[in-house]
Amino acid sequence: MLPQERAEKILTLGQAGWSVRAIADQLGHSPQTIRDYLNGRTTPGVPAPRPSLLTSPFADYCRQRFAEDSNLRPKALFNEVIELGFSGSRATFYRELRRRLLFPPGHRQSPTQQDLSGTSRLFVHAPGHAPVLPRPVVPITGETLISYLTRLALANHLTLTEVLTVLPSWFATKVSNRDDRAQHHMLIPATAGALHALAHLTRTTPVGLTHALPAFGITDTYGLVRATTACHRCTARRGIHQPVPVHLPAHHKVCTRHGIWLSDADHPHLDLAACPEIITAQYRANRLLRRYTPQQLTLAHQAATRIIPPWPASPAVIPLHWRHRLLTLQTTNHHRAIPTDHDIYTDAAIYPDAIELAAGILNPAAHNPARSNGETLRSEGRHQP
Ligand SMILES: [Zn+2]
Known part of the structure; x- marks a missing residue:
């Protein structure tokens, strides 16, 4: 049976004039289930037939999550889709992932083993007297443990192996x-x-370490993360000039302080100075998270990217269309020598439209595109917890 809140969402969308098919696609249930609720054959709180298949929105959601977090465990992903209303069993979920080839390539590879046998010079310290490194290194928020330990070693003219030697075996296992x-x-x-x-x-x-390094994360705030590299301007301010791999909350796409688009891991960042609306959209996404879970926002964002018009409807709206923004980004980031057809340009260019549409998908009743942006923001503000 569907959770009460979900069943009520079906009724709300129905009253807002959505078609059965649109609601089914949006929420990831069968059209029959939607019809049963809308016709009153099933009422919220009463058991309903269980959809067993991973519908397209859920499949897109899974694809997106694996793309942005290649280490995401299927078990964790299963919990995410359950929270979004997927009501199949775990076995069904895994079967569907396999059937739709959603497991990322290399997902089941065995962990890379660090060779710890080659310790030639041992870090010397008196028994019972734990050593202290001369140069402290401040961790970057979300930094991977191996990155932090490697930077620590470099700053102190040691090897990673030597640093691991003076730390509990917990670290060697962990990295x-x-x-x-x-x-x-x-x-x-x-x-x-x-x-x-x-x-x-x-x-x-x-x-400080617990706050910055997810390896110590005991809290569940790191539940929905994506792999990227830290904003290069943030790290440069701390004198770090190499890329720092981090895990950030999945919705965190922009360093709002420096106006930098944080592409997924191993992809270059973009300078957004010429497109401030992308930075504004990040603030808006942050506000949406006061009312919706990261899973709901990701699902809505995914659905939104599919309904953004690919081309301007008329020459008059070209300056307002995301392709205009795309061109601006390509021009202003020209010096980075990124191929102009790289997906990161599109991802960044459509982001303001995607967040605008996602807000409407999440709350169709309150969403009225005719209102000015300012009024929409105020209406969101009223619902702050
Ligand atoms: Zn920054």
């Missing part, structure tokens, strides 16, 4: 994992000790 956010039950009891050892070694605080 040999492809995904350092995975909290293996065998490692959890030793996490607090490991945290304090690293804080001591680096002369930082456990709180």
Whole structure:
């Protein structure tokens, strides 16, 4: 049976004039289920037939999540779609992922093993007296553990292996994992000790490390993340000039401080100075998260990208169309030598339209495109918790 809130959403969308097909596509249930609710054959709170298949919006959602987080575990993804209303079993979900070839390539590869046997020079320190590194290194928010330890080693003219030698074995196990956010039950009891050892070694605080490094993340705020590299201007301010791999909340696409589009991992960033509406859209997405879960926003964002008009309807609206923005981005980022057909340009260019449409998808009753932007923002503000 559908959760009460979902059943009510069906009724709301129906009253707003949505077709059965549109609601079914939007919410990921069968048209028959939607019809049963709209016709009153099924009422909220009463068991309904269970759709077993992963519908297109859910499949798109899964594809998107695997693309932005290649280490995402299917188990975690299953929990995300359940929260969005998928009511199939876990076995059904896995079967559908396989059937639709949604597992990313190489997903089941075994973890890369760090070779720890080649320790030639041991870090010398008196027994019972934990060493402290001369140069402290501040972690970047969302930084992967291996990146932080590597920077720490470099700053102190050591190798990663040498740094690992003076840390509890927790670290060697952790960095040999492809995904350092995975909290293996065998490692959890030793996490607090490991945290304090690293804080001591680096002369930082456990709180600061926990806040910055997802490897210590005990909170679930890192539930929906994507892999990217930290804003290069943010890191340059700290004297770091190499890319810093980070895991950021999935909706976090823009460094609003510097106006930088944070592309997915291994792709170049874009300068957004010439397109401030993209930065504004990031603020809007942040506001939407006060009322909706990251999963709901991601699903709506995915659905929105499919309904954005590919071309301007008339020459008069060209300056307002995202293709105009696309051209501006390509021109202003020309010096980065990114191929002009690279997806990141499109992703960034359509972002304001996608967030605008996503807001409407999430709350169709309150969404009225005729209103001015300012009024829409105020209406969102009224519903702040
Ligand atoms: Zn920045």
